Amino acid sequence: MAAGGYRPCLMLARAVRVADIRGIEVRLDPSVVLLAVLVTVLFATRFLDGFAPAVAFTMAGIGALLVVATTFAHELAHALEARHRGLEVESITLLLFGGVTEMHASGQSARDELAIAAVGPYVSLVCGAAFGLVATFTPDLLPSAIGQPVAEVAGLLGWWNVLLAVFNIVPGAPLDGGRVLRALLWMLLRDRLRALRISVRAGQVLGFGLVAAGVWVVATGALPLIPGLIGAFVLATTGVFIANAAQRELRHAELDEVLTGRTIRDLVATFPTPWPAERPLTDGHARLVGDDDLDGELVTIEHADGRIGAVEVAAIDADAHDPDAPRTVGELGTDVTELPSIDVDADLHELVDTFQGDHRIVRVTREGLTIGALTEREVARALERLRRDRSRAARPADDEVARGEVPM
Numbered sequence: 001m002a003a004g005g006y007r008p009c010l011m012l013a014r015a016v017r018v019a020d021i022r023g024i025e026v027r028l029d030p031s032v033v034l035l036a037v038l039v040t041v042l043f044a045t046r047f048l049d050g051f052a053p054a055v056a057f058t059m060a061g062i063g064a065l066l067v068v069a070t071t072f073a074h075e076l077a078h079a080l081e082a083r084h085r086g087l088e089v090e091s092i093t094l095l096l097f098g099g100v101t102e103m104h105a106s107g108q109s110a111r112d113e114l115a116i117a118a119v120g121p122y123v124s125l126v127c128g129a130a131f132g133l134v135a136t137f138t139p140d141l142l143p144s145a146i147g148q149p150v151a152e153v154a155g156l157l158g159w160w161n162v163l164l165a166v167f168n169i170v171p172g173a174p175l176d177g178g179r180v181l182r183a184l185l186w187m188l189l190r191d192r193l194r195a196l197r198i199s200v201r202a203g204q205v206l207g208f209g210l211v212a213a214g215v216w217v218v219a220t221g222a223l224p225l226i227p228g229l230i231g232a233f234v235l236a237t238t239g240v241f242i243a244n245a246a247q248r249e250l251r252h253a254e255l256d257e258v259l260t261g262r263t264i265r266d267l268v269a270t271f272p273t274p275w276p277a278e279r280p281l282t283d284g285h286a287r288l289v290g291d292d293d294l295d296g297e298l299v300t301i302e303h304a305d306g307r308i309g310a311v312e313v314a315a316i317d318a319d320a321h322d323p324d325a326p327r328t329v330g331e332l333g334t335d336v337t338e339l340p341s342i343d344v345d346a347d348l349h350e351l352v353d354t355f356q357g358d359h360r361i362v363r364v365t366r367e368g369l370t371i372g373a374l375t376e377r378e379v380a381r382a383l384e385r386l387r388r389d390r391s392r393a394a395r396p397a398d399d400e401v402a403r404g405e406v407p408m
């Protein structure tokens with residue numbers, strides 16, 4: 001469905017790795033079983049008219065497997081085209097709503113995006129045409145006991161793939177059509193983020209439209225009961241999935257925009273001079289009260305033996321009445337000597353990657369010497385602030401138009 005650069009959502013985290021194709025991880029989400037069951041039931045209701053139940057369900061089961069296989073072909077097309085264009089592809093995940101291809105999309109041009117997005121529906125159309133040919137010619141080429149069921153299954157698969165191609169080319173993110181729209185707008189407006197915002201808005205409208213269509217199918221009884229309920233369920237869940245994915249994609253792109261070309265210096269103006277570990281907590285507390293520069297969450301500590309520590313600003317409050325309480329900042333702080341470090345001039349993408357492991361604190365160095373430490377929460381807050389400032393700065397034109405102050 002989607003050729004994306006976003007991180008896996010919760011749903012995808014459950015997916016099981018099943019294969020590895022030239023370094024591209026292929027994963028199955030448990031919900032793909034539900035897809036196979038739903039498609040089997042849907043196809044069987046059609047086959048039961050002309051075939052014995054056992055034959056009908058066998059045909060429907062094979063049809064469902066082919067649906068999953070052609071969905072995979074669609075995703076593989078995205079992945080191989082992306083790799084062909086020098087982008088790093090991580091994984092393909094198949095799930096109830098089709099599939100998701102994860103790749104590192106930063107660095108791709110509008111032209112790359114257009115080609116990578118368009119190749120998926122193209123492959124689905126080719127699959128549709130191939131199954132159509134099989135459906136047309138097998139009744140003449142094979143004995144009817146085999147030819148008839150093969151033609152029936154191939155016929156449904158043909159239509160399924162054509163529908164998949166048509167649905168995916170609907171211009172709303174995160175569908176392929178949304179990416180095609182975004183790439184074209186990007187070429188036209190020369191503003192990637194604005195193009196993305198428009199395609200995300202279209203994706204949200206599409207998502208809510210699908211939910212409404214699901215409700216409509218049930219409310220009007222437009223389809224027989226079982227296909228109607230299955231159809232409504234798939235429409236509504238797909239709609240919610242698309243609207244969420246569109247929103248997530250926008251946030252991800254905005255964050256990427258904020259990270260690109262910035263370093264830690266843009267995030268933290270100055271790090272306070274590290275404190276000696278022997279400094280009494282009472283003294284530390286007094287300094288905090290008088291120091292306006294200390295807006296971070298941590299103060300770095302230097303031990304006499306060269307170890308580096310960090311102490312939370314909020315924790316620096318001497319308890320004079322407790323004889324067991326720590327007396328110096330060194331006793332209160334934690335050792336961060338062994339924690340991962342990052343240079344103050346490193347790109348912010350690198351900083352965010354440092355927090356991908358279990359580490360919640362990172363040491364910041366300059367020319368190899370520790371000058372401070374940052375917590376994950378602190379970094380997330382600073383990035384959110386930058387993201388909000390940026391999207392506010394990018395929006396005044398819209399607001400002005402909405403208020404009618406800008407004449408057309």
Ligand SMILES: [Zn+2]
Pocket residue numbers: 001002003074075078120121168176
């Ligand atoms: Zn696709």
